[in-house]
Amino acid sequence: MALLDTSRTAPGKGVAPLRSAAKAALEASGLPGRKTEAWRFTSVRDLTTADATPAQGGLVVDAAPGVDVHRLQGELPADVAGWLAAVEPTLPNAHFVALNGVLADELVVLHAQGHVVAPVTVTHHGAGEGSVSTPRLLVVLEPNAELTLVERFGGSSKGLTNAVTQVRLGANAGLRHIRVHDVAQASLIGALGVAQERDSRYRSLVVSLGGRLARLDLRVRLEGAGSRCDLDGLYHVDGQDHVDHHLRVEHHAPHATSTQTYRGVLDGRGVAVFDGQAQVTRTGPGAEAHQQNRNLLLSEGARAHTKPHLEIDHDEVVASHGATVGSLDEDALFYLRARGVPREDARTILVHAFLRELLESAPTPLRDELAAALRERLPRGEVTAAMELALDVDEAKGDGIEGDA
Amino acid sequence: MLTIENLHASVDGNAILKGLNLRLEAGQVHAIMGPNGAGKSTLSYVLSGREGYEVTDGTILLDTPDGAVDLLDMEIEERAAAGVFLAFQYPVAIPGVSNLHFLRTALNSIRKARGEDELSGAQFMKLARAKARTVELPKELLKRAVNDGFSGGEKKRNEIFQMAVLEPRLAILDETDSGLDIDALRIVSEGVNALRGPERSMLVITHYQRLLDHIVPDVVHVLVDGRIVKTGDKTLALELEAKGYDEIRQAAAI
Structure with a gap:
């Protein structure tokens, strides 16, 4: 089958609710092409033509005291199903998420309570050449929980990792989330959805170290009053590297704050895409949204595409956005x-x-x-x-x- | 120490320096005064080798232990290694680079270029602490990013601190007094005076006579329209302050 063939599911039981939801979604949405706005600068054509087989496993959790780890297949327990339902609307990138749902052979759940002192590391080893791995991770922080989560995406051969991570932060919970994209000749398409209840804090740092293709779609819903997300990222491209970060923050509650701060260095014939969106609508008072993307070009052949944009429909918002592409x-x-x-x-x-x-x-x-x-x-x-x-x-x-x- | 002969330089095709001659002996402090646009900052940039300043004629000889060298044949960093130091009129902020890391890299780059051993971290820290005290530079500023968020006075003190650590043979102070209140001016001047010595020469570029009450020069030059039009002792600065540049300009028939 091709890497992105949708006609078959993976062997094994898979995750029942994900599969059934995904099949419907796949019928509704086709693969993105150059005319799809969110994929204007990033082609997936190579992925759709290459032969590939689904890979099993490949996700390693290094947990810490205070965090329960569940690896689930088939039907899901009621509480997990409930958590999933709660974060479902946050997911970006419908087509790849649906593909992940069809092929995922398990759902890994990290469930944190209280102050977890040691960081939890999740390593995605990536698929071998000609195969596609589809890790699916759900992170749930109970109210007042604190956690540092490190997600590492590796790779060396020319496989594809189509990863989906979902995060739910209970009231006043805080998550420090660091993602390292270091995929070399492999391709990564990652979707990350975050739902935040009141006064919760989500602080993300994404580090993309080049790669044949490293794409992240990150969507945050600030659902509770006083919630805050700080989305930082940095990237370096050289040679033929291609990195792409699409961010979207939706303010749905008063007194919520979001920042997006992405910086990159571009060398060789590398390409970096940044598309940052903040939507502040009907939230009531006290919203604050800031976006900044800075690119340092070190060569003539490198390309930066940057588009920070704000969507605001009332006037009590403190907001700023800016983008630069320049040299030293x-x-x-x-x-x-x-x-x-x-x-x-x-x-x-x-x-x-x-x-x-x-x-x-x-x-x-x-x-x-x-x-x-x-x-x-x-x-x-x-x-x-x-x-x-x-x-x-x-x-x-x-x-x-x-x-x- | 420094001999400038017939220096012509232009920026974007506009002639700024038009036959400047100057001789600065070892151990001396010379002041260069002049109206806006006379070429004071251009001179400091040409001496330090900044790009964008085209030297069309002349020589700039610096005495070194290995004999005289023509600065115009040298890269910016080679001039620094030969002992040239420019205290910037507007010191540049460099976010993300700690003051101490930067200065140690600079010092060791210079030592390496001279064939001297690099200083270890401990040796450097001892030196930096001692020098920071001489310009009353708060130790928090040493760890902060270079000039990032520094006040005007802190930036200038940081320049003199770096000068104290790098121990140049030729120090060029480009309007180091601009924008300083009297307390900051006193601290900066004391730092500079402490660095005067028989093996170090200084070129103090200023717009205001006030600085020269604190850093008393051996010689004062008046730079007008790209040339030194008058040279005298420290009383020349007072005369300039009283009469303004017009009279001197007329006397020089420019």
Whole structure:
């Protein structure tokens, strides 16, 4: 069958309610093409023609105390079915979500209560060449729960991962969600839907390290008053890499806040697409929505397509949006060189700093790992490694600037 | 230390410097004063090698331990390694790069270019702490991103702090006093004065005489329309303040 053939389902039981819903959805929606607005700059033609077989499993959970992990097939327990129903309207990208529903062989549920101290890591290993993996993850935080979730998407061969993650945040719950897209020659199409009850906090960081195709459709529904989402992302493309981030935040309650802050560095013949949308309609007072996308172009052949947009239908909204596509700041380059830093080192330092800023809030040691991964992708990246390592060592010795001066 | 001969430079095809001559001995502090548009900042940028400034004639010789070198043959960072330091009129903010990381990289780049050993983290921190105290730079600012969110006075103090760490042979202070209140001016001036020494020369570019009460120059030059039109001692600055540039311009028959 082709990677995106819809005529068959996967072997095994699958997840019954997902399958039945998906079949209807598939009949209603066709594969997106170039004329589909959300797919104007990203083609899935390669995926529809390649032969592929569905892959089983491939999703590994490294859980922590305070989180129950369920791996479900067939009919679902009532509570899980209820959670699923609650997050269903948040899902973007109907066609790929439906395909996932048909082929998914299990539903993995993470159910968190209270303050979960250690981060939970979910690793999607990706499918081998010629196969498609369809992980399906549901994350439920009970009221007042706190969790850090790290989702890693890997890959090395030319398979496809068509992943769906759904998140439900109870009242006053907080989720720190970090996604690492590091798929190399593989393709990733990810849908992520988040439903937030009152006063909940969703803080997302998406790091896309190139890849043949890394696409994310992220939709957040701020359903409860006082809820807040902060969606950060950073990406680096080089060679023929293609990354695509489509975000949509819907404000459905008063006093809700959303921010979208995405930054990328584009080199070689890489392509990066950013489409950020915030919809604020009939929410009552106190809505705030901000969007920013900045792109640093390092080569003539790289392409950035950026489209932040706000949809607002009343006037009590604090909102801003902006997008830039530019090259390195010549003033900053001159400043560094005038202090003695060689040109190529100065360039690397500035590029790394541009991306690094968004990493600051990530938990260690993941932050350092991601900084290292970015550094490895940059020419002469070792310069920044030497720069940053030096003073970290001092601090470890207690000889930092906070010392006895 | 520095010998500028017949320097001509233009920006976007417009001649700005038109035959500038200047000789600065080791250990001396020279002030360059002049009206807006005279070419003061252009001179500082040409000395440091900024792109976009085309030198059409002349030489700029800097004495180094290895003999005199022509700065015009050198890249920006090579000039820094040879001992040129420009304190910027408008220091550039660099979000995401910590002040200390940046300065240590700069210092070690210079040391490497000179064939000297790089400083370890501990050695550097000891040096940085000591120098920061001399310009009363709060230690929080050392860890913050370079000039990011700094006040005007903090930026200028940070420039002098960097100068103290890098220990240049030739320091060019481009309107370091602009926008400073009297307290900040005092701190910056004391920092600069502490760096005066027999092996270091300074070129202090300013629009206001006030700075020269604090950093007393050995020689004052008046730059008008791309040339030095008058040279004198520190009293020349007072004369300029009293009479304005017009009289000097007329006397020089420009």
